[in-house]
Every structure is written in C-alpha cells, then in structure tokens.
Amino acid sequence: MHGIFTLLATSTHVESLDGDWLWALIKAIAFVGIFLTIVPVMTWVERRGSAFIQDRVGPNRITVFGIKNAGLLFPMADGLKFLFKEDFLPEKAEKILYTLAPMMIMIPAFIVYAVVPFSSPIMHESVADDGAITRYIFSIQIAPNLGVGLLFVFAIASLGTYGIIVGGWSGGSKYSFLGSMRACAQMISYEIPLTLSVIGILMVYQTLSLQGMVAHQTGGGLLGISWLPHWGIFVQPLGFILFLVCAFAETNRAPFDVVESDSELVAGFHTDYSGFKFALFFMAEYASMVTMSALIVILFFGGWHIPIITPENPGSYLIDWFRGFDMSLLWASILTTVIHFAVFMAKTGFFLWLFIWVRWTLPRFRYDQLQALGWKVLLPLGLVNVAITALLLLFYGM
C-alpha cells in the first residue's frame, strides 16, 4: 500500500471508478463466477485429499481417450448428476419454504464477497499540458467504500443459519429437524466467541474496513525484527486461534459438523434434499469455506501482501519496481494486481486445504461438547484476549 499512497499523494487529481454501479455489477458477476469455479475444484481436492490422508486411491475412474486425469472430471460428472436427478418433494414438506431454503443459504454466502479486497487497485494516469497529473483508481473489491466492512461480513454470514434451520424444518423429517435444532444451538454458542475474537484485532487496527486492515499489515519490522511481517497473527495470536476454531463452527465443517453428522442423522438438515437443491447446499458449504479462509487471510495473514518482499522502504515496493522497467503506470499496476491476487488466492488456498485436512483428521465433537467448548472455553478466552489487548494498547500503545 505504501507505493500506492506515495502515488496518490503526488497526483493533482484522483478519480475513483468505484462509485460506478456498472463497474460494481461487472465486478460482482466476475467474482461470483470465479468463486463458483472454485467449488468444483474444491470437491476434487476434498475427495483426492481425503483419499491421500486415508491412504486410499480416491476417484480415478473417468478417463478421456485413455488418459488418466487423477479424477479431475469427477466434479463435472457430479454437476451433471445433480442437474438430471429427480427433484423430489417430500410428502410432508412446506413447499415454498422447502424451495426457498437452499437459496437462503446460498445468497448470503455470496453477498459477503462484496466487501472482500482481493488485490491491490489498478491505476492509470494522464498528464495534462500544464503538468497536472490525474490518476484513476479501480479497486479489486465490489464495494470498497463500505466503512462497516467486517461487521457487514458477520451480519450477512449470520443470515446463512436460516437456510439450515428452514431447510431442516420444512422437509417434515425428524432427522433433518434434529439437524436444524442443532444448528440453532450451535449458532448461539459460537457466534459470540467469533465476534469477541476479532474485537482485539479491531482495537489494534482501529478500523472495520477490510481494505484498511490489509493496509495496516504492510511492511515488516514487527517487534524490532526486520523480517517479521506486520501480520495480525503475530499481533493477536490468541485472537487468531479463537477465530480459526469458530470459523470451523461457522462453516459447519468437521470437527463441528453436528448439523450434518452423517453417522447419526443420515445427512442432517439436508437429508430430504435431492437434485439441484442439494447441490446448492453443497456449494454454499464450500462458498462459506472460501469466505472464512479469505477472512482469516485478511485479518491475520496480511491479505494480498507478500511477506519478506514487502519492505519498509516505500520506494522499492512492487509497483515501483515494475515502473523501473519503463512501464506505464497502468501496466505496472495491472501486473502488481495480478501478482497480489495470486498471493491472496494462494494464502486462501492454504486455509481451504486446512479445512479439508482437519475434516479428515479429527473426530466430530458431540453437540453438547461443542456448546460447552463455546460457552466455557472460547467465550472466557475471548474476554481475556480483549482485556489483555486493551491493557497493552493502553500502556504500550502497540
């Protein structure tokens, strides 16, 4: 961000393309497209990854013209299967709510992406005859000017619970109903520690905007160590652990997948669902995994910043380095943006793998154990974290 700040400070005029609703729409469609493509890839990673962890072969049967492709075509086969399967409506189901439930879980999972900064902005400059420099900014974020960023994410993500509750209730089956009852109980026990876990980091960053948080994690030299990046995980280690644990509960992934618990409730809240409605539940789970991974990266792992290469000296920042090769600002910033996006996705990808890794390693918590963990361990730890952070900020001004 340093390089960008210097550029903005030296320009006569700064024009932002972020207020344009047409660009916002294009960005929204592009990002939803990107993340819908991640879902089938994730199902492949999940299957092959679980096979790898459990020392199995995993899906490898589909071959094209005799070429084995490590099961890469299975997601496509899955998609086709979901499309052509019968869309079954159980006899006792409340028809309207039963149809709405998959949408109620899918829409919040994607709305959250509106405030996620995926990369550094693209810039362009034009020099007028009188030497006045006008610079244009184009953020790689759908709604960059929303000051309440993180709160918005939590608010929208909390609405996803309705999809689970209504989906489980409207089918009229006991198994799915039990699943949604557990969803309610689970939600009240982890939502408070989840919110508490980020209060510490909010106090350090002094902002709710996700863009501002990424900017805050620029450069190294934390605690006087020159190579240590200014990342949230080093500032708030306890906050990170709490957030990570709650993220597993928020996404209903193992070890906190009591909502589904295949071995007790068939498939939990979506037992009765079939065809494309089931596919929507399936996709929403992966979409919320991507959201939580991206949030972890933004809050605790420096967003799109590259560690070690991101120096304290603003003059040698990536964008300035590219400009050293006689590149125009537009091309230099596009290259920087692409690299930053790749870095962001790589970090997010690591946490997506972590979700899979944990799922196939740890056994499931019983639902009362999960509630006890939320209320008796995570909540007090969250309060302690807030208190310690407040004291440190007050006396040492981190």
Next chain:
Amino acid sequence: MISLESYIPALAFLAEAAADAVKTGASEMNFGAGDFFFYLFAVIAVFSAFMVVTAESPISSALFLVVTFFAMAAIYALLSAHFLAVIQVLVYAGAIMVLFLFVIMLLDLRKEELIEKRHWLLGAVGFVVGIALVVLMVASFRLSQNVEVAVKSGTDQEAPDAAKFPAIQESADQIDGSRIEAARFGTTRRVSKHLFREYLFPFEVASLLLLVGIIGVVVISRRRRRRRPPGEVIDEEGAS
C-alpha cells in the same frame, strides 16, 4: 392473530398516504435512485410486517419478521446510518430471530393449535391501537415533509407550518448546511464516540439492565432444573 378484516381500512389509509408521497416525490423532488430504493424497501417492510401478523404458520410469521428487519436495515443504510443498519441485521435478524425460530420449533407450534376463539375486546383494542399507530406515523410523515420543503426553499414563506416548530426549522437549516457531515454521522466511529462519551451513563445503565435480565434467566431456569426428575439431560445452558 388479529383478524384480517380489522386491518383493511388501516392499510387502505396507509396506501393512500404512500401514493401521496410518491406523487409529491415525483413532482416536487428529484426522484432519484435513493428515493426508488427507499420506497422499494418501505413497501417490502410494510408488506412483510403485515404478513407477520396474518401468516398462518408461526414459522413463516417469524421469517417475515426477519424480512421486515432486513428492509428496515436497508432504509437505515439509505439514511447513511450504516452502523445501525449492520447492527440491526447482526443482532435482530441474525441472532434474536434465530432464537425465536428455535423456540417455535422446540414447542413445535402448528397451524391448528393456534386457531382458538378470542375475546371480542382483544380485537377491538388491537384495532384502536393499530389506528392510533397509523395516525402517529402519518402525522410524523407530514411533519418531516414540512422540513424537506423548508430545506428546499430556505425561507419560511413556502413552509408556513414549519415556522410553528422552531426546533424543526433549526434542524432544517442545519441539514442544508452540513450535507457532508450528514453522510458521515452514522459511521461506527461517530456512533461509538457519542455512545461512549456523551451517553456513557445511559449506556452503562442499559447494559446493567441486560445483566439483570441474564441473571434473572439463570435463576428461573435453575429453579426448574430442580423439579425435573434426575437423569433428564438439559442441553441449552445459558442459551439466551
């Protein structure tokens, strides 16, 4: 559930007021995107609030209440009270209504059980209170329109009613002079500054009240626990 018939006159009244507002909005004001979204969410809020009262199943009723909260949050956001909007969704739509649904599901209330004879007096009281609310709403709506006219003209001549309310007139002058300020007043920083500096005492009193409520719940649920036969598992500890 109050009967549908008693609400029809009230609704008609409201619809007329809304149509009036749209007409004046189209002719006198610049009917921009902001206005469009305001009326869109206002209609959604009123419709879903109506459905909360009339819906047959308690679950749909609760879900319509969620929609109402959401539409109201959208209106808050349009009035540049972003923090309030997000908190509205986070607390009411995201947390409290989930608890409501939890309780409704726990009791497993179905349509049939709710149809019972009510005393006629209850309906009458409901009707009177409903009408009073509508009158209040329309009155405050008319007053706020006067403020807008005053802002537009900048003089008292076109808005004689506003002169009767010096406070409103004063605030109208301020609105005109500080548009940028108005766009910022709802940010988290501003709200928290007000809350923790000027209104610290009321804030603490309110949190104390909530604490009393929490302790009350714990006490009541403990008493019940003793009466239950031993061996019965209770799994919603402190769930409220």
